[in-house]
Amino acid sequence: MKKKRFDPEKTIYAVVAIACFFVLWWFLxxxxxxKNTTPDPIAVLKLLFESFYTPIGSKVITGHLLVSLRRVLVGFGVATVLGIILGIAMGTSKWASAIFKPIFELLRPIPPIAWISLVILFFGIGETSKYILCGIGAFTNVTLNAYTGAQNVDPELVGCARMLGTSERDIFFRVVLPSCTPQIFAGMQVALSTSWMAVLAAEMVGAQEGCGWMIQRGSDTLNITLVMVGMIVIGLVGMLLATLMRAIERRLCSWNIMEG
Amino acid sequence: MEHHGGVNKTPIISLDHVSKTYLSVHKTNEVVRDVSLDVQENEFVVLFGPGQCGKTTLINLIAGLQLPTSGEVKVDGKTVTAPGPDRGVVYQTTALFPFCTVMGNVEFGPKSRGVPKKQRRERAQYFIDLVGLQGFEKSFPNRLSGGMRQRVGIARAYANDPKVMLMDEPFGHLDAQTRYMMEEELEKIWQKEKRTVVFVTNNSEEAVYLADRIIILTNTPTRIKHEIKVDLPRPRVYSDPAFLEIRRQIEEICDDTL
Amino acid sequence: MNEYAIQKRKERIKFTIVSVISLCVFFGVWYVCTAVLHLKPDYVLPSPVQVVEAFIQKLTQTNPDGATLFGHIAASLQVALTGYLLGAIVGVPLGIAMAWFRRIDLFVTPLFDLIRPVPTIAWIPLMILWFGIGLGAKAAIIFVSAFVPCVINAYAGIKQTKPVHLWVAQTFGASRREMLFTVAIPTALPLIFTGLRISLGTAWMTLCAAEMLASNKGLGYMIQLNRSLARADLIVVAMLTIGLIGTIFTVGLNALEKKFVKGGRRG
Known part of the structure; x- marks a missing residue:
């Protein structure tokens, strides 16, 4: 990992580029x-600030955010645990792979969003169905990555651990599991952003609160300003989640970062 | 830990007419043919052979990572059926656990066998110091140079207190200068912590520098071609005429094969 | 054939049988839960038999969602491919240009970073307000979803060109332009393909969402409308079709990649 150096040229270009973007937006x-269809940047910023104390629907913007985040984190958390277990089981045991892989491969290509209708019919439009949709979004990615990770554990390391007198149980926890962590983390990063997308879709299709509901409400009431505010907030939170995951990854997988 | 053994005691490693044939989907591949070999306690034996011969297979057979197709491998009187902590292996690729620090790697074996933390730390520290890596205990392998990684590999094998050390071309990937240094270090460590060592190499200089006895192997299927005792006093000098004479002998014997 | 080969083969056959049994059990449990035990009403969870029946009917009938299965597929494909191809055609060259020309990199990257974190699904309402609910809006949404991964991967691909290779080209007297086409782009090709694959996946997923929210035809619409009609059998048919087409896309792209990327994928 190279340390980021302050690069004045880069900064100047970035400032100019973003300024150009806003000026062009404002001009148009x-x-x-x-101007008949699209609000100017100032109106959007104004609504963004107002939304922190003026409720949209039942909640102010932070309230919607928290609702969406809770849905994502519950679904994502449960699915990650299940995905890691299933993925590693499939990657290490031929039996587990023979049993679960065909079913997994059958369902995997169906995007999480396509599940929305069925899940809603099954569980209603309450919180459960949101959790499940976020979970589906995360589950396939995590499982797949844990699976490939477990398959690619260096057999020499396993042999080496055996030589050192490590029990099979210890080999799993001290060799196989840590070997897969980088791959699992890569999967979790994709999974988190998929979950974030799934919750938006679920909220747009049927909900009374949450970020997805907010932009859909904007769309229904022809309020582009609200839609844009929603997009900004959603983008920021998405970015925040990704940064958080990367920070955790750096903590846990520092051994995997190559020199240079 | 200290053993007082005459040469005539029962050997610690014995290979009795060992053969190994690999089966793959398309062909059968005979790698080792009828090898019999006894290694005495605290002896430093070098298996010397051309590039693609079954040296690694021999090491794996003693390690128990592979089983012979016929014949028997015994370590300390017991038939080898699986890998175990009485044999320590140092790999050419080092096979360090990338997710463990230097300390974590060296104490991996003792930890597996349930040695209490304080004891295993002390022990690991002793061997880390012995291979000259003090100060790097908390580093991960990806931050170490090739030579340093191999030192960790050696320390890790030693820390598990094996009866027998198996070294599979441990310095094969190192550059010449590091290699000389590591040979010297290994010799010193071995003098201090005497163990039975079976060391594989294809470098005659390395063989003569380290060995009590050199076993020269043929190309695959591997058989034992010749045995040379090296009685030079240690530490040996690469340019000593007696040293060079033995190297010449080895090379002569090897040339015959061709 | 030797002993080992026979043993390998036996093992393979054994595990194939296990796989088949496992699938059978899956469908069996599904069948028993629905058709025999009726754990959930049909309109919530149809039995596999009902799904197959619905599939066969849907091949010819337009009821109840206004088009046959092929009609929906055609509508979805039209939207998806239009948006995807546009995204790829714009995204890949842009990614390459951003990585190769420093000024473009400096200027465009901040703008790109500005829009990148917004999930494509969040663009749907905006696009609908701008372009209505016709082909334009949906194609624009798919465009955004395909565009982003294409840019990122093409950019990363070019950036991983090793300076040594460029130096070699330079000593042969290659111009900068030639270096781009003979060294940098071939180096980037595997990652460009990764980008194309990822973006196809995202595009296909986004399409479902777009059609659910704004459409009167297409597989996503089929899923959405049949929920309000409580026709779970048709929903499952649509889901499986979406999954199947997604798989066909992936397989096709992998074949293309094999053909174009010489020297294999590198780590």
Missing amino acids: TTFTPV
């Missing part, structure tokens, strides 16, 4: 027909 929405 002030002087051209685009």
